[in-house]
Amino acid sequence: MMNEAYNLEYKSLKKEGDSEIMILNMGPQHPSTHGVLRLELKVNGEIIEEVIPHIGYLHRCFEKHAEACNYQQVIPYVDRMDYLSSMYNDFGYAIAVEKLLGIEIPERVEYIRIIMGEFQRIASHLVAIGTFGLDVGSFTPFLYCFRDREKILTLFEKTCGARLLYNYIWPGGVSHDLYPEFKNDALNFLKEFKRNLKDLEILLVENKIFIERTAGIGVLSENIAINYAASGPMIRGSGIPYDIRKIEPYGIYDRFEFNIPVGEGIMGKKGDCWDRFYVRYLEILESIKIIEQALDSLPDGNVFEKLPKKIKPKKGIVYSRVESPRGELGFFIISDGSDKPFRIKVRAPSFVNLSILPEIAKGCFIADLVAILGSIDIVLGEVDR
C-alpha cells in the first residue's frame, strides 16, 4: 500500500512537474567535437535519448569549386578536405584521374606514393589516438603522439616543402622526387618510433582507467555497421575485415605483406570504442611493416616522365575508392571531354561514419558520448567539404 501510494505520488509529480527530457546543445565550439560540429542532445538526466548532429559549419562547397578548376588545380582543394591526411586525399584523387586518363605511372612513383600514404596513415592515427586519449582525460599520450607525428611531418616537409597541405601527389606522378637521404631518415625514424610505441602502449593501451572509460561503450554491431556503410577502423573494429587495400587493391598494395587487424572484443564487447582505438593502434604497426618493405625495394627512376602537362580525359565516369586513414574515400568524377571536371562528388568516410552516431549513442551517458565521438575520429573538414 505504501509503495503504491509512493508510486502514485511520484507519477503525479511527473505529470505536473517539468518535462524530464532536456535539450542540451553540444558545440559548435565544444573542445571534444574535434572541430565545428553541433550535437543536439535530448537527455533524460544523464542518459541520452536522442542525438541529432548538425553539420555544415565548415561547408565550402568544394564540389562546386572543382567544376571551375582544371584537373590539376583541384589538388590543393582536395588537400583541404581531410586536413589530417592530405597526402592520402591526393593519392585517391590522382588514382581516380589516372583511371579516366588510362595512363600507367612510373614504378618509383608507385613506391613513393605507398610510402607517403602509409606515413600519412601513421601520422593521422597518432592524432586520432592522442586526441581520443585527451577526450577521456589522459593528457600525456597526446604529447607523445604529437612528438612522433611532428617527425613524420618533418620528413614530409623536407620532401615537398609543406607540413600539412602538401599538393604532392599529382595525376601521373609526384611533384618532387625524394631527397637523397630520405631512406636513411625514414629508417631512423621508424627505429626510434617503434621504441616510442612501447611507451604509448604502457601509457594508454594497457591503462586501466582508459580501458574502463572505453571498453563496452558505443557498441556497433556487424549488421548495423554494414547497413550504415561504415568504413575504416569503424567497420574493422566491429570485426569485419573490410579494407580496400586488400579487397580491391589499388596502386601496388598487392605486392606487400600486411594483415588487417579487426576488433575482437578483448576488453569489452566486440565493436566498442576500445576496439576501434585498438584497431588504429595495430594499423600503425602494419603501416610500419609496409613502409619497411617498400623502402627495401624502392627502385630508381624518373618521377616526372609520365606527368601530363594538360589533362584532357575523354568522356566518361569513374568511381574510384581508396582506404584513407578514416575509411573508404571515394572519388566520383564525370568527364565531359574538356579540361575541367564536369562533376566531382566525394564520398567522405567521416561523413558516412558520423551518420552512425545517433544509432550507437542512444541510451549512453553524456560523458560516454565524448568517448564515442572520439573513437569515430571525424575530421570536420571532410564531413562538410
Added chain:
Amino acid sequence: MTIKEIFDLLKNRFENIKIYIEKFEVGEEYIVVSPDVLKQILQEIRNNPRLHFDYLMCISSVDDANGEIKKDENGNKIIKGGTLSLYYHLYSTTRNHKIAIKTSVDRENPAVPTAIDLWKSADWHEREAFDMMGIKFEGHPNLKRILMPYDWNAGFPLRKDFITPEYYNDLKIPY
C-alpha cells in the same frame, strides 16, 4: 559477378522493364533504369541472395545540363528542361562485387523513392542530394538541408545554373 551477368539476371527477373547498360569512351559501365522502377530494382539487388548488395557506397547527384540553355535579363545562365541524374554505387560484402546504377529524373519536378529502408547509409547521402541538387526523395523521414543553412532559400548550389545570391539574411556575401 560481372555487370553483364547482373544485367542479364535483372533482365530475366523483370521482363517488361526497360533497362540497359551504358558506357562512354573511358571509365566504368553502369546500368540505367527509369525512376518509376528504381525501387523495384534496388529491392531486387538488395534482397536477391545471388546479388546481395548490402553496402551502399555512395549516392551521387548530377546536373546533366542537357536542357535548353537561356539567358535571363541580367545575363545569367538558366537551364530549362532536361534531367538530373542519380548514381548509386553499391558493393556486396559477401559476394565481393560492385555495381553502379543510374537513374535520370525530370529537372522541373525531380522526385525518386527513397532507399533508406534498404540501406541506412542512404539517409545522409539523400539529404545531401536534396540539399545540393533539389531532388526530392519520397518517403524519406527527415528530408531537410544538411550542409547549407536550414533557412537557405536561394536555390540548390550544385545545379549548373545556380546564381550566388548577393545577400543572405540581410548580410552582404563578400565574394
